Amino acid sequence: MAARHEEIADELRRAIDREEYAVGALLPAETDLATRYGVSRGTVRQAVAALTSEGLIGSRQGARRVVLASRRSQSFAELRSFAQWARAMGRAATGRVVAQEYRPAGTEDAVRLQLRAGTPVLHVLRVRGLDGEPVLLERTVYADWIAAAVEPIEPDCASVTQRLLDDTGLVFAYGEHVIDAVAAGAQDAELLGVRRTSPLLRVRRVTTTYEGRPVEWSDDRYRSDAVSFSVHNSIGNNALARKTAE
Amino acid sequence: MAARHEEIADELRRAIDREEYAVGALLPAETDLATRYGVSRGTVRQAVAALTSEGLIGSRQGARRVVLASRRSQSFAELRSFAQWARAMGRAATGRVVAQEYRPAGTEDAVRLQLRAGTPVLHVLRVRGLDGEPVLLERTVYADWIAAAVEPIEPDCASVTQRLLDDTGLVFAYGEHVIDAVAAGAQDAELLGVRRTSPLLRVRRVTTTYEGRPVEWSDDRYRSDAVSFSVHNSIGNNALARKTAE
DNA sequence: GAGGCGAACTTGTCTGAACAAGTTGGCCTC
């Protein structure tokens, strides 16, 4: 938290949180904030841009900024891994590997991980929970070049992401997620403790390094009674994309 | 498309699209792009910031930017309404009102729309489709102050959003969406043409004006075989938020 | 060959200024 614009963004977030700026009220003008914090207008703009992208405030040319919401849903920054997310919410992440084996990469594996078909990849089936209650079923495929580092990790390791960072310095930098809904199959139902055909929230994701090299891809299935996703958008600026079936 | 930084962003997007900058390759340095386009470094930074937030390129201090993906999923800007989204994909949005009636606002309506309980609000049940095939079931509640403008709209109007803009100048400026999965009920199944208990992707959303005043809230259920959502994230910058059940 | 060091490069942060473009509200007219 070195950067001044981040400090200012944080102060504004807190001020909104404690309703110093109520929902529906107007934020002070940029120039006011600039003099108040003793920085230039550009720095203030960086700060409020962050809040805007978080959906906390609305912004349009000519009019003062409006406070749209106060309840920011638990630390938007750095909710990358399941474990980090759980910790940020004050809950304990648990995990258990149900099955783990090497298989030659199929066509889908090869495409998503940018490998040649037939390359041995590591399939891991993992159940994850919050405070012990199963919430998520992860079917992950790791690329061959990282598989050796994943294999020896204890089955009940709470954060594989953290572990790989510590052991190998690997950073899960970028992720692409496709979200849809599926009915629980027999295995899903048993491991998550729900009835078969229960609706599950499915997130298929590919994670890459800083260089854009795919590390893993995964089919994650969440119990829909336990977890939901929230997204906000504004006109002309939209992080979410609807996609039709291919 | 007046702003220079938007033009540059667009040129870069197209260049990535036609693989002038291949996935995994490095983008030219900011200073290079600045001289190439004859603008200052700040303007280039605005352009690449847009691509970064779209997930097309990755960025970190000290290293050149990396191209992460090329296939940008159909116009990120302005996919606000169902009709606009359909049009951007080259498909025709259809719509049909199944039921429409005034009811006094319940507690949930009152909270979400910031009205007093008992205020008459307009409930509309609408089936929407792509090229005639039903894809989405919308259960929308409109605030009292806009209901009078919604009521007379023809049942098969393709874009209610556009219609309200034309008639009343109302802009749906901001939206907050919560995504989860539910099983299709009897009515859902019949209207969407799926079996009962089929998994549906549910999006509960509240739409507001520029001032943050809630206009409508809606329970939208998508056929999960027809539509999915995609989100990308990067370390320390995340538009998506996982939420646990309340 | 392995490792450490440092220079060159690149992105991040910040300033101060100027003008463009959109909104708001008061004043004036009819």
Add this chain to the structure above:
DNA sequence: GAGGCCAACTTGTTCAGACAAGTTCGCCTC
């Protein structure tokens, strides 16, 4: 009172420069 117009205000865009912080890669040493 209704409507139109204008001035003040506010955000958006762009520039040029400076320094900080992180990465990369070649060179040198051991």
